[in-house]
Amino acid sequence: MDIKEIRYANKRAGLYFFEATTLRFFRSRIGSTVYEGPGGIYFVTSEQFVGSNGVAAPRSFTVRKFNPETSDVGTAGRFNELSRAAANRIAKLLAEGDRP
Secondary structure, three states: OOHHHHHHHHHHOOOOOOOHHHHHHHOOEEOOOOEEEOOEEEEEEEEOOEOOOOOEOOOEEEEEEEOOOOOOEEEOOOOOOEOHHHHHHHHHHHHOOOOO
C-alpha cells in the first residue's frame, strides 16, 4: 500500500483521520513512506502544537497503524514524543513484526 491508498480507504469508510480540518487542528504532516509487513501497515505523522501564548512547540513524530479491515488509523505507542528518525525506525520494525 501507499499513503494515497490509505487516505482513500479511510475517507471511503467515512472516517476523518486525513480530513483537512483535522490535519490543520493538529498542524499534522503525513509521511510518505508506508512500512508494510507481517506485523501490519505503519506510517509516520508529525504534529506541532501551539501554546496559549502563540508559541509553537517543536514538531514531534508519532507512529500510526493502518487497519485494512476497518480503514481506521490508530496510534502505535506514545503520541507525539518521537524524533523523525526514531519514529521511522520503530514503524519499520513493527511492520517487520519485531519489537522496537
